[in-house]
Amino acid sequence: MLQRRREVVPFNQVQGVTSTNICAYSNGDDHFFSVERHYYHGIFLGFKWECIEFARRWLLMRKSCIFSNIPYAADIWTQLKSLERVTDGKQIPLIPHINGSFEKPKCGSLLIYPRSSALPSGHVAIICDVIPGFIRIAEQNYEYYNWSDNYSRQIPLIFKNNCYYIEDEHEVYGWMQISNSENLEPLDETKVDLILKQYQQTNSIGTLERCTLPNKNTPLSFAWLNKNDNAENLFMQLYGSDLVRTDTNTLPYYKADQDLLLNVGGISNEMHEMFLNATEYVLENDDLLKHFCIPEIFWPKIRQSWLNEQSLAITGRFDFGFNGKEIKVFEYNADSAAALFEMAVIQEKWAQTINFERTFMSGFQLHNILMKNWKKFSTIKRVHILIDDDQEELLTAYYMQNVLKDVNIDSKICILTNDLYWDNNSKIIDNEGFQVELVWKLWMWETVFSDYIQCEKDGNLTKEIKGEHPYLHQILLSNQIKVIEPLWKVIPSNKAILPVLWLLYPNHPNLLRSEYMLTDNIKQGAFVKKPIVGRAGHNVTLYDVNGDAVIDETTGKFIDRNCIYQELFSLTNYDGYYPIIGSWIIHGLFAGFGIREDKKLITDGDSPVTACCIVWK
Template identity: 65%
Template sequence: MIPSIIRKSSVIFIRTYTKYISFRKHPKLFYSRNSTSTSIMLKSARQVVPFNKVQGVASTNVHAYSNGDDDFFSVERHYLHGIFMGFKWQCVEFARRWLLMRKSCIFQPVGHAADMWHDLKFVERVTDGKKFPLKLFPNGSSHKPKRDSLLIYSRSTELPFGHVAVICDIVPNFIRIAEQNFIYHSWSDNYAREIPIVIKDNCYFLEDEDEICGWIEIEDNDELQPLDETKLDSILKKYQEAKPIGTLKRCSITDKTFHSMNNWLNKDDPAEKYFMDLFGANLIRADTDTLPYYKVDQDLTLSIGSTSNELHEMFMDATNYVIQNDDILKNFCIPEIFWPKIRESWLHERDLAMTGRFDLAFDGQQLKTFEYNADSASALFEMAIIQEKWAQAVKLNHTFMSSFQLHRLLVKSWKKICSNLNINYVHLLIDNDKDEILTALYMQNVLKNANIESKLCILFNNLYWKDSKIIDNDGNEVKLIWKTWMWETIFSDYLQAEQNGNLNRKINNEHPRLCEIVLNDHIKVIEPLWKVIPSNKAILPILWSMFPNHPHLLCTEWTLTDNLKQRGYVKKPIVGRCGHNVTLFNASGDSVLDETQGKFIDRNIIYQELFLLPKYEDYYAIIGSWIVHGLFAGFGIREDKKLITDAESPVTACSVVWK
């Protein structure tokens, strides 16, 4: 059983299900008035606006942003001028932001959108604290709806927490409303949709497909004016708040009866069976005699989510900058023969990105990024599946685990990518490595859940040339691959084949080379070629130059500066994996704190500011925060007694306590 967040409108509802259940089983209907009649249009007939993009603009300057769909929770707070609005991009967030921008007011926090009908008594003006009472008019009231009122929906099966919209206009026989997180098409006018007004016995009924409680008006509404954003110092400090960072704590299960359990995994599941073959069937880890786990609160969860989304956009900006500048791109030590193909990939394959993982450090006060593993899926299975299985086995009291959306968003992203490409068969191309096999077996499960067929290709021994195409031993043409191979390995294979004259021979029944598969113009690749830029640590000095002193970045330079020596620094190869060939120096730079060996000793070096982690019961914890298809999807924790985490550092369960 995998934790899911089921939410609609303003809030989240967290439960555990054997499968995710969507509340909306049918396309959402909305109304559009023309000169002669009301036409009912299907939501599915219009293109869905992606998450974080503007759907429309209401009341001159209040943007409505898309949440993408009904089953996504961004795990990201939104503040405007220091005032908490709500979660991106829920309906209550829009209502609070509209009131602030159009009326200079806010209302107190509410649990759910439906609660506004009973719990809200007034709004407060943020410039002087004056309270303006609210008047409630139930649907079917003799009082005609007015502009600038809040429209409140009841709880229902479709809307378990209700919904709130803003009445932005009244026209004959209709009201016009603006809203978020209800329908996801773009709207060009100043409203999202129209709702018919029906007059019965001199009473006004608003007829929508979902039940409406009524509308809320502000007394003395004419006294309220839009917020003057040129005079933000007029906002009272009591309405502004700093973003809380949150807490992280290491805990242990003390009940010894759980230590010898060996039936907590499913032996009939290939990935779980392989995990047992690698690590055994017991709950207890080999390096400890306890059952450790980490506990984070909702504030840290939200901080990790917003930090990860912000960092991803920054890395994408830096990637774009690098790709457009030859002098900068040279620092990445990528042979120039591949530059045109990288640029083409960036232009045309942006949406083929599936996963990336930030290594984040948390010292109790700050979140800093060490690097972006943009071309790696290491530990995906452990974080997405194993930690939840573990939590259930030990009967951990938790709201949900830290990777609560990861599996579901992987399934969703595969469906979207394959649908856009019109491909329903994926070849998983991996080395004969135990960690890669585990990850690939899990990815096959994800694909199966997405109703996409797949084939696991270890060292591509079951792939062949046939009539200048690459097929597998079942006769399926290779059109879309998911790989674990490093792009640098593929580049080396290409250059070696070119030097030996063994490139693109395309002889029937012969095995293709690695580079002939992955660099093939007729085969799409996940992760795409442009990912070689953000995954290269040469991007870290670029980021520091573009966003100097950013609170989530560490000072990183091409050369060892006196400033870095004084702070302490880390020496890293620009290309590497699993913490190989990393050295940590103390402040003054005269003592090595920790170092690792590896096969990346001949790579160019960058120097990054040292950021020491606190110890949790003799362990150092690194947060692995996942980006799926461009958005934060959850996180996990790796811990180790040494300062540098690597592939052997165990993934440790992390629960989220949501109050």
Template identity: 35%
Template structure:
């Protein structure tokens, strides 16, 4: 029997066919991108008549381009394709009029129609982002669509559609469209219409599901970690015993979160990661905004190159949220050298098991496996050195990450401080066994290296040029000699200097104004912020330092000290942490490879979470059981 040879994908950008209105549909086989034709990220941006359509040649780009060319309107910027299902209007480009947009759940009594947008949920074939296609034909038993970023092969001769989907009419009169992939869920279709009959009614969940609840274990367990394991021994040493809480009165305390809240945090984490990436790209494209980030001018080409070459190379980061029945809002994204991984991914689960907490599930159980997968996909080509300072909390942090790295099959070595390092004859920094340091995961922030440039009065341009020539040095290796050497691959990449800088928060607000997950933020104090209360943050502050909370009457509610008082500042709307059982509680979610991977809570008697604030165990509970608890 002769096997049919596999169909080869067409090169990136090839026109696969034309949809209605002669709108071209392109191949998005990114493996075949011509680097000379598309040399940088800017060249991947698609514009029509000066209007940004999206990234070449993704599904959202085609959807926006088709409705603009055929209908004259566009939908708002969205982070994920599935977010289109929640939009409520489109905008006519020629006059700015808002036209109503309605969503119809798969199975609704109003069928899809030509020009409707078919929306897939996240998961399966369309993991993380979901998917969107344009409906072009509707028959009794099928729907035809055009789409990008799915199949990269030319259409059959004479065809005007990408794919045909089965359509069924249920006995109750509903219409259901089936995905032709075994792992793919169609949410429904979105139609610009004045008739809302049979449209999805977007009911908000019970606000009470977003209020965390406190619980208490029956008794204190004296010893529950295995001190024969280096990471756990280091944690016990740092905490002064087998404990999560620093205050004795909270040794039995834990917190509960509803399943609905957990799902919302997952969606927010995934969506916000994409939004922060969009904002990072925008900053690097606009020099006048980039200037507000206070970065050395000589380093900017390196940062741009890092973004160009390593945009998908970040392993992980942490979002800090405030969550109450009034909403879920992000404070910031610690995309560079975040902490609390071991507490979230291991210790809170160990604590709950030891203390007999059977309610719900461990909120951090997925973090460790996600980190292992991320390190497997990182393609590290030599010994991976974990660089850390000598602070006690960095020891268990580094040991935990080494466990994840080694589970991924990589050779890992922890370096505490820089005293054991030296130069080899070719000008490379080497460890005490002579291994060149070429791959690094660091607990130090990139800003620490920049501070070293500033403090040592290094000629930045001369320093950066000197690393282009391999030659021995006559001084002991410094942090900048490792992290700022172009040949060294550092996690997290240099571009995270932009993403972690608080100056990105006003940029986000300008790109996504009134987004439900964002707090209003500006570079200057505005009337609206002054009227309702605001927070002053240094653009490169860490660990809750140099924060000021100001109330409606300009009364300072709380402020912290620190070493960042001389840095530029941003102003963010005040949204106080809730008081739950006598502690202010902040929700933290971890993004691994750009995806939600685990949640924890950090607690403090004060209004600001700092480096010494406790991380107490968090359990995720089914909604009904959550609401039933006192």
């Protein structure tokens, strides 16, 4: 009989529940680091959803105890001597038993694994039951399937030579028994005010520092990039091969601490969920949807996309401002991949060449998470990458082609629609005969709408002639072709959603007041006027209080678009530069960030991406 394939439980969803009602959540992947801290009643438990987080949460809920912050599970065996009760600070000794102990394992003990190639940080689990010949354990971040019972795994317990051995597939250090465990009470949720303040932490916002290295001792032009790689070669053609930018004679980079990284990650995940909620709210409200200036003929298809194409969403990027005290979201580029290559690859190669102090770079997970998400489309014969005739888009397309190659997915870059044709069966094929089934595009959806409307005026909506090129809308609005990013992304990427966010989440600490009209509330301070549809900072104007004077402005091709008004957030000036944090969401979760900086107050497409490293203290 064929066995049913076990499905991986997505990140943040419950995998199982212990008999004592403690939930275990899926981390989704061995290599994924969520950068989200988990607190309970102000007590830091760990990062979602690592094995240490589960152990600390289980101990808190079942024994009213926690242990000190130990980063790696394997180190619990050598560094942890006791637990602490959070209501009175009492030290509760831990009794270590090596695997092969005379003592039989007991329920509630910590099972500790050393580092190995399969478990590079080690592992910790809770022994939740001991039965003849087996122990049963509860854990997180080991496997990612639904539990079949109230425990995650059952492991053989062998008694030989008067000793007890836990025979798992991985080496086991042993177990740590809680002294007088039976006398420890679960946390009383009605008396959380008894938790000592020393166990409750304040979340620091983090720090950002602009650093420079002198270039006089650094070779400025040599093979730090690969000329045989299409993306890297085009990058050199566009920006040169010097390590030093043309606007400075130093080597600038930013340095962030772990608190800023963790806050950017946590806020990004929260903002993504809020923007999705706002998207659904807009799609259920015609009066709000009118503010987005999307022709009504496309509304039903957008709503269908929202219902059926959530899985086609891969990338999006938040623009955040940071002033040393607060992080604010400016907008969500939910349908953009601009600067992805620079933040995922270029800054890493730059850092390796310069070789300065760092723990890792701010885009350290981007490439691997992109690969992981593209693997879901591995049955597709070919992905067609559709772009405009634009060198920046070609750079991003080359990079995405590299990602696809890394997961063994064939792809073809199509500039405009020059390499695409109608065949005999009203199918769209490329010039090598491959049918177009899945498209990754860099076209704005607004351009697709304009193409449709123009064809409607010209009477070409249904034109399908063998051997001729299809129109853009015939590809991207086809019911037979899947498109990444999907059509529903036109809602969260439109700045008309910003007033909706403020309506749904007024005074949220990471939002800026945004309105469709220039209200008295907006005019009480400096404010920004920006088009609801635009790119690269075009047609943005900054005003002082009451709008009496223009602080700064940009020109561009979006001058005829409706606008929204947003409270102005003052950025910190670092050595004459203003940085913007570009935080990436990949398939719904934070994956890393990068920084663009400029001497101007308004960041645009010409503002250079500047390397940012994380120094974990």
